[in-house]
Amino acid sequence: MDRPEIILAPGPTPIPPEVLLAQGSPLVYHRGPGFGQLMREVTDRLRELYRTESADVFLITSSGTGGLESAVQNVLSPGDEVLVPLAGYFSERWTKLAEAHGLNVRTIEYEWGQKVRPDDLAKALAERPAKAVLLTHSETSTGVIQPVQELARVAREAGALVIVDVVSSLGAVPFAFDEWGIDVAVGGSQKALAASPGLAFVAISDRAWEAHATATLPRFYFDWSIYKEFAERKHPENPWTPAISVTQGLHAALELYFQDGVDVAMKRHRTLSRAVKEGVQALGLDLFGAGLEDNWTVTAIRAPEGIDADTISDRLRSDFGVVIAPGQGPLKGKVFRIGHFGYFSELDIIRGLAALEMTLERLGHPVKRGAAVAAAEGVFQEAPGASNDA
């Protein structure tokens, strides 16, 4: 019997029934009071999530990558120098994106899985200034949460714009646009908020608007000036026909998210993350990446000696319908990744760990049945109330 996939990946994350219903309801027309109210409410909630009073927040119909490209196109000009600390797949995406636009890209290279060191950034900017620093908050390929607050401080002191990919971190781990001095932060609908993919959002500081005024990279679909003009209409609008159904779903997702609020969501993510990490370690597996205690979005796990990590994810899918994420780039075949941010409850994590136990046993790894589940239960018994209905 075909059943829905059990998604334990770092986005899209499972969609709550309330969100599915909202995105499966008749559409509200995108030029009129109904959609205007929807946009206003979604934008207000997002501003709260970004922790900003002053930034403009726009919704863009695209994946997160489209939002990242909007950041580059809107504040930079050909030949501008940008600095990218490289420590995984998504920071590499920044470099590719910047190079595609003829920017002068400098990198600070780390092994994948390492944390970027603010001192390295300070040194690099002291050697030669950059117009902007392109950061990745949650490096989804490794699970590492980068120290954006410190990196942003260093970058601002050196006069660089701070542009951050928060696609898989916003709503999952602490972030504070105003307090940290961020200039552009790009989020996505399908991560911690548990809505469907199709919407990116950008928060834009006054400094970013100043840069925008003289930025000459060609842009049209992603041109923030056009978004601003339409957002300021009596009934706020999007310049182009937006993904209305996804916006309706995002509205419902934000309602759910804010039932408990940001702090409870953070606590839930931390607890679920601990349960996954202790669970897989109880099976004798090693974790990958630095600063594990901060990495609440996704856990990268080394495959046991002699087993290809992709075989584990393939068998989890074929035998149990469980979807996890494989390793990317140099980690392909070496690690697999379990997402645990968004709508997950304790029991979602536990069933995933049980599937992993059975899968590893089938692949010849010595498994004490129930060990991962027991370890996760231990975490949940210490910190009850991680599920959504706590």
Added chain:
Amino acid sequence: MDRPEIILAPGPTPIPPEVLLAQGSPLVYHRGPGFGQLMREVTDRLRELYRTESADVFLITSSGTGGLESAVQNVLSPGDEVLVPLAGYFSERWTKLAEAHGLNVRTIEYEWGQKVRPDDLAKALAERPAKAVLLTHSETSTGVIQPVQELARVAREAGALVIVDVVSSLGAVPFAFDEWGIDVAVGGSQKALAASPGLAFVAISDRAWEAHATATLPRFYFDWSIYKEFAERKHPENPWTPAISVTQGLHAALELYFQDGVDVAMKRHRTLSRAVKEGVQALGLDLFGAGLEDNWTVTAIRAPEGIDADTISDRLRSDFGVVIAPGQGPLKGKVFRIGHFGYFSELDIIRGLAALEMTLERLGHPVKRGAAVAAAEGVFQEAPGASNDA
């Protein structure tokens, strides 16, 4: 009591319940066999709709405008000369888009509502060649269907690439990518196919791929090479996390559309268009735009003397929950537009006309009650079977 809006606009069009259910169902993960099959089936159907054997067809998570920008970015280089026949809001969008990318834009100007003449295009291209001609098939702002088959022939003979906006025409009026010699055609999910907005699609000819190979405009999110690489994987993928729910809805919409097939859909659109046109004329209103017998997507109607067209659309919404489209650009306040492509049945049109009768009477226009409805009934009695369940 809040009810869903009754949408009689040229996109988004009303979404069938089967489509709402599909987009409100649990998501299939975007990297794996399930989504691969979904993409393959959707793409095959779209290829049939485009009437192409050879073109690549990609789905892009964006509005139609994003798809248009992808066409410009992928086949052109800064300074390239493009020719745009200008006859409405959406052909003006082509010029803005091309100018934003530093192209050398020449226009052939018509009054809004006129048909572009192939001879004018031939003459302009004879005077000075262009790298590409940017056409708008269904000029949604006026209702006019432009003679793309003839314009494409002329453009190809002059060695220009033929790039066509078919966002609101694909599936609504006859179109044949291969036979007409089109190079790029950009469609959208929320028009004749009656899916939700959020997906553009592009069909790309071999000639367009040749141009792509040397085109230097900066691009990343919309870069077709990246789409091609992912589409050719064992399980077809999108390079970025796509609007999965909208894709699921589009799949259901295409299933519905192809239950009857393209020819029946065309006939339905023609019949519904006639019913709208004869209905409003029976109220003493005048139609706007050239070639009315070909214009099956949207009808532009002049407001009666002394009544602002925007007042008509505002009152239709406030009094009856009916959403039509206002006039754009120089037609603002002068015309209103009724969409009649997509999922509409005879009775959807009739209730819209009844609402229009009552609204016009309330605004002081002399109305013979039931006259528009009677005229529409006349059309349907002559051509029964226009509704979806015929």
